[in-house]
Structures are given as structure tokens and as C-alpha cells.
Amino acid sequence: MPRIVVDVMPKPEILDPQGKAIVGALPRLGFTAFSSVRQGKRFELTVDGEVTEEILAQARNAAETLLSNPVIEDVVNVEVVEA
Amino acid sequence: MTELPLIGEAVAVAAHPQLAGARIGVVTFPGTLDDRDAARAVRLAGATPVALWHADTSLGDVDAVVIPGGFSYGDYLRAGAISRFAPLMAKVIDAANSDAKLPVLGICNGFQILTESHLLPGSMIKNDHLKFLCRDQVLRVENNTTDWTRDYALGQEITVPLKNQDGQYIADEKTLDALEAEGRVVFRYVGWNPNGSRRDIAGISNAAGNVVGLMPHPEHAVEAGFGPEEGSGTEGLGFFTSVLNKIVGDNK
Numbered sequence: 001m002p003r004i005v006v007d008v009m010p011k012p013e014i015l016d017p018q019g020k021a022i023v024g025a026l027p028r029l030g031f032t033a034f035s036s037v038r039q040g041k042r043f044e045l046t047v048d049g050e051v052t053e054e055i056l057a058q059a060r061n062a063a064e065t066l067l068s069n070p071v072i073e074d075v076v077n078v079e080v081v082e083a
Numbered sequence: 084m085t086e087l088p089l090i091g092e093a094v095a096v097a098a099h100p101q102l103a104g105a106r107i108g109v110v111t112f113p114g115t116l117d118d119r120d121a122a123r124a125v126r127l128a129g130a131t132p133v134a135l136w137h138a139d140t141s142l143g144d145v146d147a148v149v150i151p152g153g154f155s156y157g158d159y160l161r162a163g164a165i166s167r168f169a170p171l172m173a174k175v176i177d178a179a180n181s182d183a184k185l186p187v188l189g190i191c192n193g194f195q196i197l198t199e200s201h202l203l204p205g206s207m208i209k210n211d212h213l214k215f216l217c218r219d220q221v222l223r224v225e226n227n228t229t230d231w232t233r234d235y236a237l238g239q240e241i242t243v244p245l246k247n248q249d250g251q252y253i254a255d256e257k258t259l260d261a262l263e264a265e266g267r268v269v270f271r272y273v274g275w276n277p278n279g280s281r282r283d284i285a286g287i288s289n290a291a292g293n294v295v296g297l298m299p300h301p302e303h304a305v306e307a308g309f310g311p312e313e314g315s316g317t318e319g320l321g322f323f324t325s326v327l328n329k330i331v332g333d334n335k
Contacts, residue, residue: 010208013255014208014253015211015279017208017209017210017211017212017213017251017279018209018213021213066160066164066165066168067160069161069164069199069206071198071204071205071206071253071254072206072208072253
């Protein structure tokens, strides 16, 4: 069944405390190549049947109203993934 | 709301016959923790607490609403994000924005629900140190004209418990400047900033002053012997007497 993937990231201007903790942990494990980490969220919305334009529009709307908070987050990607 | 007498009878400190008729709704969501403490605080202040359930579609005849703390929906998605769409919240939002300007207080998770509802600007993210923090916290009253702070003196410092993980208040600079200019920063942290909140903000109000949200917990500092050791231990009670005086004043 097809899924619609929605990716949400903290806004660039907002310090991401979780990302900061992760970037601090990486070098302790020998991963020294990464100067910054930002942690976001990936949602997978399963659709029974075909993904129509109307359903995709619903997903975009849900991404803006419920899945993300526009004060602190951006919806960076909404795409259909065929199973 | 039935209350177990965990720590003795809840006897109103400032029992005034007019106040007992005031009805303060306390909303319970799945995962709310502090509804009973909030209800007890309402009773101690002299009013009648009314239990409201998130799935209710009516506020009944309450004169004000408290949205208490806890972890509604387990903080899944974002703290307060799912509760914000509860049927009762639509009524709370309408009543808060109506001409009657229903007084609404959001404490901790309740504050997060109010920002997710857009009744208050900004948002809360994880504490800058990433840890859950539980301590007594000194706050300074920056605005004593809201429905929930009129019994405090301007600049008064009060000590109430603080307990959260997602307590870092953030908003863009323009919003923060507007909040400051309009006197809508209602409480600031004193002594230290426990979570990285912008401009030490602990609580804010809407433009009309009927909606107030804060991260610390005034409802845990209402009863002598059970509140913070610093100060009187009952310095949170003023929230609840404030709104009662507002209600009674309006009914005069």
C-alpha cells in the first residue's frame, strides 16, 4: 500500500537541544567528521488505495496543522512512496 | 469533583459567601496529572471546582477554566499538540476569545496546550540542558492586571514548584518584543533561568489578560505545610483568589 512520507524539521533559527546533545556524543564514539546535528521527525501515512491529488492535499494540510507546529518547525518534505 | 481527603479537609482560606457560587472548571485529558491539585486549589480559594472532561462538548456554566499540568497524550508528537484538538478545547478557545472573555489559566502542560491552540503566542521546546527538572522556583510578577494575577503586587516575588522537561519558552524576536511592549510577560524566572527560556519568561498572557499560561505550578503552593519551604509555601494561591475576585467583581 502506498505511503505518504512527511518530514518535519526544527526551524533553522531554533537551537535544537536534542541535536546538540547528539553532536556532543558522536566524537566520543570516534565519529569526528560531523560538526552539527539537527533532529527532525518522519511521519509515514499509509493510504488504502491510490494516492489522489485530494489525498495528497489532505496530507499537506495535516502536516501543517497537526504534524508540525509552524512556530518551531518546518514541513520540509511531503512525498508519496509506493510500497 | 470528588476529592480524596489525602491531606485533610480542604477548607477555604478566604471563604466569602459570594465566592462559593463561583464555578471554576478543571479540564482532564488522558494523561493529565494535576487536575486534583488544581481542583483543591480552587476549593481552598473559596470557589467550587467543576470537573470537565476533554471529550465534553460544553463548558456548562463555569466562570473560568484551569487547564492543569501533566503529560496529556504522553507528550506524543509535541507537548499539548493532540489535546489542542479535543472537543472541549474548541469551546475553551471560543469562550476565551468571546466578548465575555472567559478567564483561562494553563499550567505547565496546560500552557503548552494554550500555545498549541494559538491562544498564546510562542511555543515550548525541550529544556536547554535536556533534563527533567523538579525544584522550587522564584518568580517575579511582571503584570498584576491579568485576571489571574490581580491579587499580587507588581514586582512581588513568589516561590512555587517547577517540574518539566519541555519548559524552554521560545518565540521569534518580533513576538518577544511585542509581548514586552504590551506588558504581556506576566512572570519571569528570578535567580537563574532553569530551562533556557527566552528573556527568562516563565509565563505570559493574551492581549486582554484573561488567558494566562505559565510553566511553574501555583496549584502546588496553596496549603501551609505542603508547599515550598521558601516563603510562605502558599504563594500560588493568589492565582485562584485573583480570578475569584475578578468573577465576583464582574457580578457586582
